[in-house]
Amino acid sequence: MKKKPVKYSGISDEVDYSIPDYKTIISISSKDQLNITLSKCGLGMLSNLGTAFAEAAKQTSECFQEDEAPFVVKNRLGLTVSVVYSDMFCPLGCEATENRVELQNGESVNMDYRRTTTHSDQFSAMTSLVAKDYYIQPTPAGHTSASMIPLIKVGRGMYSVMHKVSGVTRFLVCQIYSVQGSKHIKIRSPFQASYRSTGGGGGGGGLLPYPSSFSLHCT
Incomplete structure (x- = not known):
């Protein structure tokens, strides 16, 4: 041994x-x-x-037995988000115009690798992940576009956008994590409110059952 x-x-x-x-x-x-x-x-x-x-x-x-797309983009920002994706991706089950999909708040879109002409090209596209080839670029409603976000690594980053009317700079977070071999990309606000309760029951009402905790943090 x-x-x-x-x-x-x-x-x-x-x-x-x-x-x-x-x-x-x-x-x-x-x-x-x-x-x-x-x-x-x-x-x-x-x-x-x-x-x-x-x-x-x-x-x-x-x-x-249930196949899941290699990439899942989720809009959790609270606004409608227009997502531009690179030529290497192909959205599944939704209509796209000029490599762009519209996601309402709470909606998600599955994306697969775009099929190429030959099997060797397809294999090369799936194995040689390059940041400039695999990216998305989100644009919240009423704001300018964020910078291109590469999807080759897990992690999270903060990106700035500008409100077109007021000119105020705001930020969004793109969080990339892995779930059973698929990459999930969540577009959300930098601020998160979490609520935890150790008491039974719940649901309905605006009061927090005791004992419970409420926290607000920025990520």
Whole structure:
């Protein structure tokens, strides 16, 4: 049995993600009959592995049967947002004009890789992710356009827009995160209000049940 500490990378980059080194590995081989004596700790570890595999086998595969688009853009800004996307993307299930889709507040759009003429070009487009080729550019209603936002890495960034009437500069946040292999892109306000309650029930009314907490933070 060999043990080796797991090395964690501080880079949160899904594109260049590397599988961490092994922590524990057991190798057993013999040409003849082999009698193995395991310690209590070893038996417990094998029992836990068997239980984990058994539970995994019992789970249904419904979540794997439903295909999800590689990219999902969500509008949570509170305003209608016009989203311009690069030529590498193709929206699914919605009408688009000149690489532009309109998203009302709360709406989402699924985007796939645009199919190319050959399989080699398609594979190259999916593997060679370049910031200048994979981006969106949101424009909130009544405001100027934000800068181009690359979608090749997870994370979040703040982008400025200007109100066309008042000339006031405002900001929006584009948050990119991964869900079961798909990238979700959420366009939202820098301010978030979160409400947590440990009491039962809820719903309706404007009063906060006790005990509860309410926080407002800027991200």
